[in-house]
Each structure stands twice: as structure tokens, then as C-alpha cells.
Amino acid sequence: SAVISQKPSRDICQRGTSLTIQCQVDSQVTMMFWYRQQPGQSLTLIATANQGSEATYESGFVIDKFPISRPNLTFSTLTVSNMSPEDSSIYLCSVVPGVGGNQETQYFGPGTRLLVL
Amino acid sequence: DAKTTQPTSMDCAEGRAANLPCNHSTISGNEYVYWYRQIHSQGPQYIIHGLKNNETNEMASLIITEDRKSSTLILPHATLRDTAVYYCIVRPRGTYKYIFGTGTRLKVLA
Numbered sequence: 001s002a003v004i005s006q007k008p009s010r011d012i013c014q015r016g017t018s019l020t021i022q023c024q025v026d027s028q029v030t031m032m033f034w035y036r037q038q039p040g041q042s043l044t045l046i047a048t049a050n051q052g053s054e055a056t057y058e059s060g061f062v063i064d065k066f067p068i069s070r071p072n073l074t075f076s077t078l079t080v081s082n083m084s085p086e087d088s089s090i091y092l093c094s095v096v097p098g099v100g101g102n103q104e105t106q107y108f109g110p111g112t113r114l115l116v117l
Numbered sequence: 118d119a120k121t122t123q124p125t126s127m128d129c130a131e132g133r134a135a136n137l138p139c140n141h142s143t144i145s146g147n148e149y150v151y152w153y154r155q156i157h158s159q160g161p162q163y164i165i166h167g168l169k170n171n172e173t174n175e176m177a178s179l180i181i182t183e184d185r186k187s188s189t190l191i192l193p194h195a196t197l198r199d200t201a202v203y204y205c206i207v208r209p210r211g212t213y214k215y216i217f218g219t220g221t222r223l224k225v226l227a
Contacts, residue, residue: 004160031213042217043161060126092160096213104149106213108160 002027002097004109012115020079021112023093028073030103034053034066038089038109049076049093057087073098083116090114120144120207126222135192137221139205142186147210150181152190154201155220163206164190182226195225 003026013019023032032049047068048056055068070076080087090113094106120210122140141150147214149168165172166177167188172179178191192199206218 033213037158042219043215044217045214048213053215090158094160105163105166105213107163108153110160111158113158 002029002095002107004093004095004103004107006091006093006109008112009110010113010115012117015084017083017115018079018081019083019114020077021091021093021114023076023078023095023109025074025095027101028098029095029101030073031099031106032070032076033093033094033106034068034076034078035091035094035108036089043092046078046091049078080109080114083114085116088114088116120148120203120216121218122210123203123205123218123221125219126224128224128226129192129195131197131225131227132194134145135195135199135223135225137190137192137203137205137223138187139190140187141205141207144185144207145209146185149187149208149210150179150185150213151206151208152177152179153204153206154199155204156198156201164203166208195223197225197227199223 005024007022034046035042035043046061049068049070051070067079078089090111092111094108151166154165155161167179181188202220
């Protein structure tokens with residue numbers, strides 16, 4: 001499976017500020033996704049990060065709040081904009097491997113733990 | 118909404134088999150069943166998946182009923198490190214969208 005890293009691993013931020021989370025993969029992947037896991041809850045898909053084009057957002061998530069970039073096949077960023085305490089969550093990226101990998105399965109990064117004060 | 122239902126929690130004695138059930142009564146013919154687990158709020162770890170046939174790998178076995186409306190994940194010899202939340206997910210073939218349910222919190226007891 002692909003090796004996925006996320007930066008930062010955790011952060012504490014003030015309300016009204018923005019944080020950009022990075023997801024780096026050690027090999028080219030076909031698809032990348034961003035999820036949110038609120039405290040005590042399950043995972044919710046935010047968007048699909050499309051390489052070279054705008055991300056595809058799920059219902060309830062908008063680009064102005066969660067802008068996403070994916071400049072190449074191994075890297076993506078998620079920005080949490082104008083943060084409020086309700087944005088305190090774990091943010092996770094996931095990938096579907098490219099050629100040579102298990103292309104039927106998503107693999108998840110370690111997550112970024114965000115606390116907004 | 119998630120297309121699966123799972124018990125909220127289960128206990129299992131260390132060294133015994135852990136059998137985790139999942140109901141997916143509305144599953145359609147082109148949908149896979151996936152199992153992941155999440156330990157201490159780390160990223161979910163892939164365990165196994167299947168379509169119709171039973172599957173086995175180094176981590177677990179997946180038993181899917183003939184009508185495909187339910188499945189069971191079997192950890193043959195549970196250890197304390199298997200304590201985690203286990204998620205059963207149904208994924209349509211041709212998409213990669215996962216809809217996570219609430220999962221089963223498995224506690225392995227010494």
C-alpha cells in the first residue's frame with residue numbers, strides 16, 4: 001500500500017484564522033480524498049481532490065470554506081478557512097493507489113488533529 | 118446515510134475469535150463490502166473486502182451470506198492490539214465514495 005504522510009499532525013488555532021493541511025504520498029495515485037472526523041463521530045467525506053482541476057465537494061461542504069489543491073499525482077492540500085470551534089476535528093486524506101497497487105481500495109493517512117479555540 | 122448497520126460495541130476475550138457482524142440488507146449486485154478499523158483515532162486501516170465469495174487474508178476472514186444481505190468479519194485469534202472501532206462499508210463498483218457508519222467498538226479483554 002502507499003505510504004501517506006500529513007502535515008501538521010496536530011495544531012491549535014484561533015478562530016477566524018485559516019490552516020492548510022498537506023497530504024504527501026510516496027507514489028503516484030489515481031485518486032485522493034479528504035475526510036473530516038468530528039469528536040466522537042464517524043468519518044465524513046469532504047471532497048475528491050482532482051489533479052489539475054477543481055475538487056468535487058460533497059453536500060454540505062463548499063470550496064470557500066475548504067479550498068483544495070492537487071497540483072500533481074502525489075500531493076494535495078486542504079485549507080480550513082475562517083475557522084470556528086465547530087471545525088475542531090481530525091482531517092484525513094485517503095488515496096487509491098496507481099498502477100501496481102490495490103486499485104480497489106482506499107488507504108488513509110494518519111490524520112491532522114485540529115483544535116480551534 | 119450509511120447503508121450498513123453494526124452493533125455499537127462488543128467484547129472479546131484475548132486469544133478467542135472475534136466475530137463482528139454487519140447488516141447491509143439493501144446492497145445491490147455491484148457493491149463491494151469493505152472492512153476497516155480505526156485505533157485510537159489514527160487513520161482507518163484497511164482489513165479486507167469482498168463481493169460475493171468469502172475472503173481471507175493475513176489479518177482476517179470475511180464471510181458474506183449467500184443473499185449478500187449481511188457479512189461477518191472474523192479475527193481468528195484476537196489480541197489486545199485488535200481493540201479498535203471496526204467499520205463495515207458498502208462501495209458501489211465504479212466509484213470510490215465511502216459512506217462510513219458508526220462502526221463497532223471492539224474491546225479485547227485480557
